[in-house]
Amino acid sequence: MTRFNDPASSRLSSKFLLLLAANVSAFLLTASFFLIFLEQIGNHPDSAKTSVAVITASLMVILGNIGFTVFFFRRYVRKPLRRIIQSIAAADGVGGMVDSSAHNMAGDEWAVIEYALRSMQSELSSQLAAIRNSEARYKLLVENQGDMIVKLDSEGHFQFASPTYCETFGKSQAELLGSVSPITLLAKGQGERGRTMMDLYRPPYECLLEQRSLTTKGWRWFSWNHRALLDERGQVSAIIGVGRDVTDRKQAEMELDRQRSFLHTVIDAVADPILVIGRDYRIKMSNAAALKSFGSSDGSDPKDLTGFCYKATHGENAPCKDAGHPCPLHQVLQTGQAVTALHLHNTTEGERTFELTANPFTDSEGRILGIVQVSRDITEKLKAEDRIRFLAHHDALTGLPNRVLLRDRFVQAANYADRAGHSVAVLFLDLDHFKDVNDSLGHKVGDRLLQEVVVRLSAKVRSSDTVSRLGGDEFVVVVPQAGVQGTSEQIAGHILKALSEPFYIDGHNLRLSASIGISLYPMDGDEFDDLLKSADTAMYSAKEGGRNTYRYYSKEMNQVNTSRLHTLSLMKQALENEEFNLFYQPQVEMATGRIVGLEALVSWNTHDLGRLRPGQFISLAEESGLIVPLGDWVLHQACRQVSNWNREFGCSIPIAVNLSALQIRQQNLTDSVLAALEQSGLSAGLLDLELTESMLLQDTSQVLKTVVSLKSLGVNLIMDDFGTGYSSLSYLKKFNLSGLKIDRSFIVDLIHESEDAAIVRAIIQMSRSLGLSVVAEGVESTDQAAWLKREGCERAQGYYYYKPMDAQNLTGVLSSLQAGALLAMEN
Structure with missing residues (x-):
């Protein structure tokens, strides 16, 4: 028209x-x-x-x-x-x-x-x-059509709504016409949606948004595209909106987001740094471990780790293929296969060694888009491997060569000695009384002491000598070109002198000595193991010779050592076959002569060596650890026998049982004592447990705990051989002791008013002041008994009164004494 x-x-x-x-x-x-x-x-x-x-x-x-x-x-x-x-x-x-x-x-x-x-x-x-x-x-x-179409006036009132809209929201056309559309409420609202809807009233006069709305089928997600219509004046005259149900897509996106979030959570939980790197060497994605290793130190989001991989991980300005180490991306692009490489990275924790595993990731057509690089920090692993290799030939505590490396060093020294006509000395060194330090002050102090010993040992040997630790407090020194005896003797003397100086460890002033055995190659043997065994034998000879000395090996020593090993083997069999016997030595009340106590003493009837006294095998039992089962057997046997005597004769005789240092350190000692009392029926007040001063002076937490636990049972704790050690009156109070036993060494010269007499007199007076019972051991004469009685000693034991007797002979003695009322009768 x-x-x-x-x-x-x-x-x-x-x-x-x-x-x-x-x-x-x-x-x-x-x-x-x-x-x-x-x-x-x-x-x-x-x-x-x-x-x-x-x-x-x-x-x-x-x-x-x-x-x-x-x-x-x-x-x-x-x-x-x-x-x-x-x-x-x-x-x-x-x-x-x-x-x-x-x-x-x-x-x-x-x-x-x-x-x-x-x-x-x-x-x-x-x-x-x-x-x-x-x-x-x-x-x-x-x-x-499936989409919803609405037309609104400039104020947001419905002018038209498609049947799909009406059906979706359950409204008729008549109900909607003239009513306010939800879009109007959004436009007037605050926040991002309100600002988005206002775009309808200003260029570009359109807006796109997604909105969740309540429909006849429940809550659904819709995507709306609104466009404004302008009149001839450029003013908004109407709004056309097209909406589409995108619930399925939205749910798929949310599921994808959940999966992506789960994937990121899993990836961030991986301890190894992970980088996704594109063909252009740019980092596309990274996990938290990558940020920690290569990112900023402010703990920002791992996604902030961007840029070129070589810049982020190495601080370089060019790909690693131009550096001294291979580039995983370059290798993957060349081969199309996964690769592994080692890299040194400057991380937030310093330079670390990483094992890189790079796998290609491709598109649907198989084109390589980049790599997924997993970097495992193997710095500690490499250190551990180095440490393992080191420990394969060295001692963990001291860093000294171990037996394996020592053997190699000896072989080298022996080969050279064969060519040059020299000898090689093997020094076997054992620290005297180190176990007491370790037990009393703890392993921490003991380890520190061993390390200080190593420092002194290393300072007293030559650079060509090899100092090795075999374990515990045992050391070996291989001395090449030792001459016949001179060089090794000088080294041994220097070592003994150095170790005799005090050690100051954690505020403790400690003194040590050592016993050294020396064997020579090739005079004492051709094989390393034989020489080591010979030096060990010589070392035991040095201990028996008073310690803090050295001995050269001789064939006679080997015989002694063989005998010692044989005795130890017999002792193990004796425990299994119950070849040990108990003897009992009575304790008498000096004022009346009554038997007021017994001491249990163990003896050993051997088939080969005859009857052995305690002094002949107790030290060996302590060294081998057999003293623990042996002492437990003595405790149970003594309690059972004395309980039977007390029931038979109607008396209340206490029994004294000696405890060894190993026993007092056993955590189950209290349980063993309680079991012995319960099985025998003996009253706890009739059991005296004798402890040495050295045992109490160890004063470890375990010893104190055990002593307190034993006292809680009601048994009596007696300090044996009082005055022979480093006596401290504070221990009498600290451990709540019941009595003292004066060692027999003070009784021998008692009647001559010697220093021993003064010591015994002081012990008796002190015991009376502290309310402690006191027993004098080793009384063998009338004069000794008279002196002790005159000074106020209450009890004594020794050959002057009774020799140790087996159970059968003592039963007869007790029976005869019962008639004369010379037993400690029950109250």
Whole structure:
């Protein structure tokens, strides 16, 4: 449809109409006057002359009006009509509304106009029908598509809602029209969504958002695309919105996010740094371990670890393929296979060694997009392997060569000695009384002491000598080019002197000595093990010789050592075969002569060596650890036997049992004592447990705990051999002792008023002041007994009164004494 809009033609048409109306009015007025004048002439014939003049004038006026009208018609009607005709023709050339028939009416403008108007009417009707058909098609499309379509006014009120929208939200078209759309509420709201919706009212006049809404099927996610329609003033006149249900996609995205979050959680939980690196050497992704190793030290997000891999991990400005170590990415791109390499990385913890495993990751067509690089910090592993290799040949505590490396060093020294005609000395060194230090002050102090010993040993040997620790407090020194005896003897002397100086460890002033055995190659043997065994034998000879000395090996020593080993083997069999026997030595009350106690003493009847006294095997039992089962057997046997005697004779004789240093350190000692009391039925108050001063002076937490536990049972704790060690009166109070036993070494010269007499007198007076019982051991003469009785000693034991007896002989003694009332009877 063509529209004509010519402002000039409109103004001319207005002027023409005004002039035409004026001319018509004048014409009609003149005609009216002329008709009236004709009527007057008919009524007055004598005025003919005047009438002619009037008629003439009227005709001139009429003709003037006609001419004027024709002029204006041509100017203001015909010309505009021609322009209209030309416009129609032009429009026909474009729009095709006027066919060729209109052009044939060149002289009839009105016919052309009429024809054009009719053609336009026909064309408009056709276009209107087409518009209606198009509208019907669009309406059908809107009503049958899955997406929702709404139209809102500028204020957000519904003007239209598609059936899909109505069905989705359970609303009718009538309910929605005029109501406020949720979009209006969003636009007025705060936050990101409100700012997004405001884009409808400003360029670009559209917005995209996803919104979760409550529908007839529950909560669903929708994607909305809103676009504003503008009027001729550029103002929003309406809003068109298209919505689509994207719940499935949204749930898939949320599931993907959950999986991605889970994957990141898993990856971040991996202790090894992981980097995803593209072909361009840029880091695409990393985990928390990678950030810790290669990232910033401020603990920021691992995703902040970006940039080039060689820059992040090595601080380089070019790929690693140009550096001294291989580039995993470069190798993967070349081979298409996974690769492994070792790299040194400057991390936040310093330079570390990493084992890199790089696997290619590809697209759907198999093209390599980059690598997934897993870096395992093997710095500590390598250190551990080095440490393991070191420990395979060295001692863990001291760092000295162990037996394996010592053997190798000896073989080298022996080979050289064979060529040069020299000898090689093997020094076997054992620290004296180190076990007491270790047990009393703890392993920490003991380890420190061993390390200080190593320092002194190393300072007293030559650079060609090898100092080795075999274990515990045993050391071996291999001395090449030892001569016959001179060099090894000098070294042994230097070592003994160095070790005799005090050690200051953690505030403790400690003194040590050592026993050293020396064997020589090739005089004492050709094999390392034989020489070591010979030096060990010589070392035991040095201990038996008073310690803090050295001995050279001799064949006679080997015989002694063989005998010692044989005795130890027999002792193990004796425990299994119950070849040990108990003897009992009575303790008497000096004022009355009554038996007021017994001491249990163990003896050993051997098939090969005959009866052995305690002094002949107890030290060996302590060294081998057999003293623990042996002491437990003595405890149970003594309690059972004395309990039987007390029931048989109606008396209350206590029994004294010696405890060894190993026993007091056993955590189950209290349980063993309790078991012995319960199984025998002996009262706890009749059991005296004898402890040596050295045992109490160890003062370890375990010893103190054991002593307190034993006292809680009600047994009596007696300090044996009092005065022979480093006595401390504080221990008498600390351990709540019940009595003391004066060692026999003080009794021998008692009657000569020697220093021993003064010591014994002081012990008796002190015991009386502290309320402790006191027993004198080793009384063998009348004079000794008289002196002790005169000084106030209450009890004594020794050959002067009774020798040790087995159970059978002592039963007879007790039976005869019962008749004479010389037993400690029950109250």
